[in-house]
Amino acid sequence: MTLVPSANLGLKRQDFLSNIDPKWCAGCGCYSVLRWLTGTFPTMNLPREKFAVISGIGCSSRTPYYVGTYGFHTVHGRAMTVATGLKLSRPDLSVWVMTGDGDAMSIGGNHFIHMIRRNPNIKVILFNNQIYGLTKGQASPTTAKGKKTKSTPYGSIDPPLRPLSMAIAAGATFAARVADTDGQLMADIMQQAADHKGAAFVEVLLNCVIFNDGTFSHLTEKAVKADTTVVLKDKEPLIFGNGKDRIVTIDGFRPQVEAYTPGSPLPSNALIHDVAVEDSSLAFLLSNMEHPDLPVPVGVFRKVEAVAYDDHYAPKGGDLSRVFRGSEAWVEDAAGNISPLGANAAAASAA
Amino acid sequence: MTSQQIARTVEEVDTVVIRFAGDSGDGMQLVGDQFTSTSALMGDDVATLPDYPSEIRAPAGTIGGVSGFQVCFGTSDVFTPGDTLDYLVAMNPAALRANMPFLREGSTIIVNADAFVARNVEKAGYAANPLETGELNKYRLLSVPMVQATQEALGAAGLSAKQVDRCKNFFALGLSYWLFNRDPKQTHRWIIKKFAVKPDVLEANQRAFEAGLQYGKDGKLLDRSYATRTKATPRGAGVYRQVSGNTATAYGLLAAAKRANLPLFLGSYPITPATDIMQVLQQNKEFCNVLQAEDEIAGIGSAIGAAFGGALAATSTSGPGFSLKTEFINLAVMTELPLVIVDVQRAGPSTGLPTKTEQSDLLQALFGRHGESPLAVVSASSPRDCFDATIEASRIALKYMTPVVLLTDGYLGNGSEVWRVPELDELPVLKTHLVTNPEGFKPYSRDPETLARPWAAVGTPGLEHRIGGLEKEDGAGTISHNPANHQKMTDLRAAKIEKIAQDIPPTEVYGNPKSDVLVLGWGSTRGVIEQAVGHLNKRGVPVASAHLRHLNPLPSDLKALLKSYKYVVVPEINAGQLAYHLRGKYLVDVIQYNKVEGQPFRADEIEAKILSVLGVQA
Numbered sequence: 001m002t003l004v005p006s007a008n009l010g011l012k013r014q015d016f017l018s019n020i021d022p023k024w025c026a027g028c029g030c031y032s033v034l035r036w037l038t039g040t041f042p043t044m045n046l047p048r049e050k051f052a053v054i055s056g057i058g059c060s061s062r063t064p065y066y067v068g069t070y071g072f073h074t075v076h077g078r079a080m081t082v083a084t085g086l087k088l089s090r091p092d093l094s095v096w097v098m099t100g101d102g103d104a105m106s107i108g109g110n111h112f113i114h115m116i117r118r119n120p121n122i123k124v125i126l127f128n129n130q131i132y133g134l135t136k137g138q139a140s141p142t143t144a145k146g147k148k149t150k151s152t153p154y155g156s157i158d159p160p161l162r163p164l165s166m167a168i169a170a171g172a173t174f175a176a177r178v179a180d181t182d183g184q185l186m187a188d189i190m191q192q193a194a195d196h197k198g199a200a201f202v203e204v205l206l207n208c209v210i211f212n213d214g215t216f217s218h219l220t221e222k223a224v225k226a227d228t229t230v231v232l233k234d235k236e237p238l239i240f241g242n243g244k245d246r247i248v249t250i251d252g253f254r255p256q257v258e259a260y261t262p263g264s265p266l267p268s269n270a271l272i273h274d275v276a277v278e279d280s281s282l283a284f285l286l287s288n289m290e291h292p293d294l295p296v297p298v299g300v301f302r303k304v305e306a307v308a309y310d311d312h313y314a315p316k317g318g319d320l321s322r323v324f325r326g327s328e329a330w331v332e333d334a335a336g337n338i339s340p341l342g343a344n345a346a347a348a349s350a351a
Numbered sequence: 352m353t354s355q356q357i358a359r360t361v362e363e364v365d366t367v368v369i370r371f372a373g374d375s376g377d378g379m380q381l382v383g384d385q386f387t388s389t390s391a392l393m394g395d396d397v398a399t400l401p402d403y404p405s406e407i408r409a410p411a412g413t414i415g416g417v418s419g420f421q422v423c424f425g426t427s428d429v430f431t432p433g434d435t436l437d438y439l440v441a442m443n444p445a446a447l448r449a450n451m452p453f454l455r456e457g458s459t460i461i462v463n464a465d466a467f468v469a470r471n472v473e474k475a476g477y478a479a480n481p482l483e484t485g486e487l488n489k490y491r492l493l494s495v496p497m498v499q500a501t502q503e504a505l506g507a508a509g510l511s512a513k514q515v516d517r518c519k520n521f522f523a524l525g526l527s528y529w530l531f532n533r534d535p536k537q538t539h540r541w542i543i544k545k546f547a548v549k550p551d552v553l554e555a556n557q558r559a560f561e562a563g564l565q566y567g568k569d570g571k572l573l574d575r576s577y578a579t580r581t582k583a584t585p586r587g588a589g590v591y592r593q594v595s596g597n598t599a600t601a602y603g604l605l606a607a608a609k610r611a612n613l614p615l616f617l618g619s620y621p622i623t624p625a626t627d628i629m630q631v632l633q634q635n636k637e638f639c640n641v642l643q644a645e646d647e648i649a650g651i652g653s654a655i656g657a658a659f660g661g662a663l664a665a666t667s668t669s670g671p672g673f674s675l676k677t678e679f680i681n682l683a684v685m686t687e688l689p690l691v692i693v694d695v696q697r698a699g700p701s702t703g704l705p706t707k708t709e710q711s712d713l714l715q716a717l718f719g720r721h722g723e724s725p726l727a728v729v730s731a732s733s734p735r736d737c738f739d740a741t742i743e744a745s746r747i748a749l750k751y752m753t754p755v756v757l758l759t760d761g762y763l764g765n766g767s768e769v770w771r772v773p774e775l776d777e778l779p780v781l782k783t784h785l786v787t788n789p790e791g792f793k794p795y796s797r798d799p800e801t802l803a804r805p806w807a808a809v810g811t812p813g814l815e816h817r818i819g820g821l822e823k824e825d826g827a828g829t830i831s832h833n834p835a836n837h838q839k840m841t842d843l844r845a846a847k848i849e850k851i852a853q854d855i856p857p858t859e860v861y862g863n864p865k866s867d868v869l870v871l872g873w874g875s876t877r878g879v880i881e882q883a884v885g886h887l888n889k890r891g892v893p894v895a896s897a898h899l900r901h902l903n904p905l906p907s908d909l910k911a912l913l914k915s916y917k918y919v920v921v922p923e924i925n926a927g928q929l930a931y932h933l934r935g936k937y938l939v940d941v942i943q944y945n946k947v948e949g950q951p952f953r954a955d956e957i958e959a960k961i962l963s964v965l966g967v968q969a
Binding site (some may be wrong): 047050052089110320321324341 | 585636640648656
């Protein structure tokens, strides 16, 4: 009963929208995720009823109401537990989790690392806006140090957590990052996540127009993004910049930026991306690269093959009476005469 | 006459209570298990009470490290593991001292004399060796050099002194088998199977076991042995086995899923004393999906996910874990999904006494949630009853689309008794509200008889819908913030749970209904209450008792029943939780009888309470 695509079902994006209009703020990055999520579903050639979208609590977690599949808006931080139970019980379903930085990294941190390490065939989209939006603007675990929010009026003193580093440390077999403004890359990553056999983790850098507006603008504004981000491509060097004139090289364990002349031979210490390398050190190193010292990588960090957790779950059934009788049962007749039974009887005759 | 001839004298006995006690590493649970299963296989009724410390290996020789296993075996009316001990097998001074409160005048004490050296005597807190001070004079003291005898038996086996010492429990077992004329065959087979990969240990244990038997045969322990009478009324034709409450609970889930024609899912997390339920199901993976989750919350969360997908879903835990699951239980209440939450209660609050029993989660089960959040609560009354109670909890969950809390406890979960293994087709068929027809489908429409909503499992074409913790519009199931709708939905959720009472059979009265006293119990106190009530009626003191399986809703005839007695006594292993609930619900006063020592009631305690209520001299 595993996930089996049918022939092209001819479904369109509109077929995956519910009849409820989203109630996100105008200009919210959540719309972008909804757009590309429902754009990906038709390509999977599964009927609508085979999809389940599961969420926790927060702005991200309203997504299930707007998707026309089965959906479950659960409790804060725990969507991944519900998704895991559903997927283990029903491997024939395509299960997607919508979560946020507070939901997955704070209250649900434990579930996040354990779902990732088990590697069930579940897709997790983390809407990272670095703020608690639905409760109107408190610092989240990914909020930048020094950031003033309603709960950090003098600036946040907490070092922020990196969701991708968490995922990779927990053993993610698929980990990717994309900004809400980059539709083309999001479509590509959603597609790769959908096709991946195992847990797929996608961090979306997402703008909260009300409580954290512009927090990623240094990575998303057209004028600067070529200089501040680098798009990861498998087996390729990390060349970036408006003129493709900079390259990431490695000095020991330390990545650094060097000038590069387009078309010239690569420096011997150029960092070459490889999504499929078993050791996660490279992916982890990439996940730690931060602005302004280094370009922030987007794209697929890691994509390795492993057994999906749900493949271990396949009860076949059988004779329950045998289980209930166990190895030490006996038969009594109406007169109270006792004779051993089953394995017990076999052992008795062997003895 | 030679001593061997003397030892052939066999006396018949009715029921015997024996406790094996030693250090927690002495293998007392193993000895008790073997003794019990052999007794059961010989036709005796059995009831067991394992009593062990929460530490894996507390310091040897100390009171804190004493591990005990009590079994009552015999041929008439074995309701409980017994109040006081007829026999105590004490492997060291600490085991003797810890169990003195359970002895009565004339009890037999069999001690491992080799362990009564100055160091151990002191560690147990004795000023002087109790075997020599005369303080045990009112008991029948049988002193056996068990280590020495074991050493002699193993002389040539080439084992270290430590290994030899570890075989002494088999010597004690053999000796007990001789004393009560137990058939050694079953245990021989068990030793062969258990130690197949360690031939030297296998041989040593066999020799020690044989040496124990021979020690008795040689007349070195007593001039007589004992045998239980042949049963006056046989149990009835059928297949039988010994079963613990936790195993019976796990089997109950398997049976319920089978009879509901649903896949079974258990999400759980290790916690004493509930872990066995998960482990038994893990051993039977071909029949179910079991997730050992990362925490208690994930245990129930995964179960709710499985329920959304159309499984009979369950989570198993004990008090602290039950607290952690609370928020998710409310999600199950709000989304009206079927779910069984098993709480194997233990002594609290907090970590409390993890290996000791208590009935103190009743009010948490009834009320321990935010918001107006009613759900069904049922309880099991004996180890084998855990099977039936689990099926009943599953039946209610599926029929009424609701989470159901099943309360068992450590005494039931770890205790065991003889169980007639039912044929699957004897068990009730459990109906579900699974739907497939998209025409007119509304996720929160109501079945008129039960008020249950339809169960549209994920994967059903045309029934795609969204659920969640936000308040639902009546019928449509969409989000609603309408004030009148919230009132209506709150009322509907409560009315649905009240509807369950229509399935509860009339409350049965045990003993003499024409008495002034009704003893009302719930959960694991049934055996001890009925033993006490039966005994008093035999003595000519008319007493009645009733036992509650359903704690929410309560049986609809309960109020009238309580009002029909002059006195209602409510014994509970808590500070009065059912009593509190009854007063609040019915404005009927009851007489509390409470104990929170981490131990079950004894029948004589219940008898004494009843007599004091009646003003009768004991």
